[in-house]
Amino acid sequence: MKKTSILLLALAVLLCTLQFSVAAEATTVTVTIAVEGKTVLHAVKVPVTDADGDGALTVSDALYAAHQAAYEGGAEAGFEAYVHKDYGLSLGKLWGNTSGNFGYYVNHASAWGLSDPVKDGDVLDAFVYADGKYFSDQYTFFETSLEQGVLTLTLLGAGYDADWNPVTSPVSGAKIILNGEETEIFTDENGKAVLTPSAGEHLISATLAGQTIVPPAVRVNVPKSPVVVGDGGLILSTVLFLGAMAVALTVLTRRRGVLQN
DSSP, X not given: OHHHHHHHHHHHHHHHHHHHHHHHSOEEXXXXXXXXXXXXXXXXXXXXXXXXXXXXXXXXXXXXXXXXXXXXXXXXXXXXXXXXXXXXXXXXXXXXXXXXXXEEEETTEXXXXXXXXXXXXXXXEEEEOSOTTTOOOEEEEEEEEEETTEEXXXXXXXXXXXXXXXXXXXXXXXXXXXXXXEEEEEOXXXXXXXXXXXXXXXXXXXXXXXXXXXXXXEEEEEOOOOOOOOHHHHHHHHHHHHHHHHHHHHHHHHHHHHHHO
């Protein structure tokens, strides 16, 4: 009986430890929110919990967390989800907007609804359409590549093929926005643009003349470039090193001579 009690106690402790470990592993989703063509939350990493208590982590939970963290007055003031009789869990308020003209994408694919699942590392983009009549705003996003301080951006836009299958295609002629300031850099026919930003974190977006787009949003952290010593610098460094060694040896020799005398 005593052994059984000890085993049960050990099992309970183990289960509590496992539950604590799972709880400690935070689920983080990168959230961007745009309202009628203006980005109001720019690719912010948000820890997501099961806010509505349905036993799953969903788009609704991620948007709730984003508003709770960044909207003035929190989620209670800026966000609302409700159950629609035909469509299930639906969005009633986004960043204080109650127009109902909403869209949201998970990992750059259109989501079916607020009940769609999210997981650690996902990217969630939610927006209020600027065109509330025809919903013509094109959803766009960046693919990025950073090599030796050179940042390559590829701007892609969501659309449909002849059979109404979702597809993406390059967006050309878009002006790059760097840290809120317009640049004179435009995407080419392949949707690509090349920048050499300074070290540090940068917020990047884009605008497109003549077409309404959901502004893309990405954060890029450019590391400091390592100090590269050229041939001349290497020779100078070697000379200085040898000189320092010679001085040190001279001092040691003199001290040894003094001690011996």
